[in-house]
Amino acid sequence: ETGVTQSPTHLIKTRGQQVTLRCSSQSGHNTVSWYQQALGQGPQFIFQYYREEENGRGNFPPRFSGLQFPNYSSELNVNALELDDSALYLCASSGAGTGYTYEQYFGPGTRLTVT
Amino acid sequence: GDSVTQMEGPVTLSEEAFLTINCTYTATGYPSLFWYVQYPGEGLQLLLKATKADDKGSNKGFEATYRKETTSFHLEKGSVQVSDSAVYFCALSGFEGGSEKLVFGKGTKLTVNP
Numbered sequence: 001e002t003g004v005t006q007s008p009t010h011l012i013k014t015r016g017q018q019v020t021l022r023c024s025s026q027s028g029h030n031t032v033s034w035y036q037q038a039l040g041q042g043p044q045f046i047f048q049y050y051r052e053e054e055n056g057r058g059n060f061p062p063r064f065s066g067l068q069f070p071n072y073s074s075e076l077n078v079n080a081l082e083l084d085d086s087a088l089y090l091c092a093s094s095g096a097g098t099g100y101t102y103e104q105y106f107g108p109g110t111r112l113t114v115t
Numbered sequence: 116g117d118s119v120t121q122m123e124g125p126v127t128l129s130e131e132a133f134l135t136i137n138c139t140y141t142a143t144g145y146p147s148l149f150w151y152v153q154y155p156g157e158g159l160q161l162l163l164k165a166t167k168a169d170d171k172g173s174n175k176g177f178e179a180t181y182r183k184e185t186t187s188f189h190l191e192k193g194s195v196q197v198s199d200s201a202v203y204f205c206a207l208s209g210f211e212g213g214s215e216k217l218v219f220g221k222g223t224k225l226t227v228n229p
Contacts, residue, residue, distance in 0.1 A: 042219030056215075103161055
């Protein structure tokens, strides 16, 4: 069974640029959630995708957007990068959509640095 | 909204010492509760969970009991090892905008010395 994978591992971008982060969900999982973890903080929920549709969003601006593909992999896109976007971005996959408490399995994360 | 408050760190212990990391929560409804662990340079790993009041989650010698009356889910281990050095996060499951998401505490860094 393949776990959650994310790419790239590290990324350095300049303020104002755009970035795309990628996530492959664990085999059999159809729901992907994205979290932002600032240094020294707990992860904060960005949004969740279920069956290729956004299925809930945290307190993040519209310049954070995403996609989910038919194979349940997902992308996180961030436009107009700001210095405060520097963080570890975590992807988590789980087995079902709304109404169920399934365990979320996390990938290793992508470390984004904005200069 | 839902929130999790956990013990501020860092926590430094000697090997074989007893560990307690306190966690309390505020939530509407009846969330599931989790402890995740993050080793240096890695993502989060689920350590244990409890889905209803009085449930005890356990794994690798760690335990936590879901206490609805005190809204707590404290993490304990009777004898820590150097390999337990990591950051520990308490979390609850909550609903926001139609999706089920995890709400995390700020994390507690544990260092175990030989």
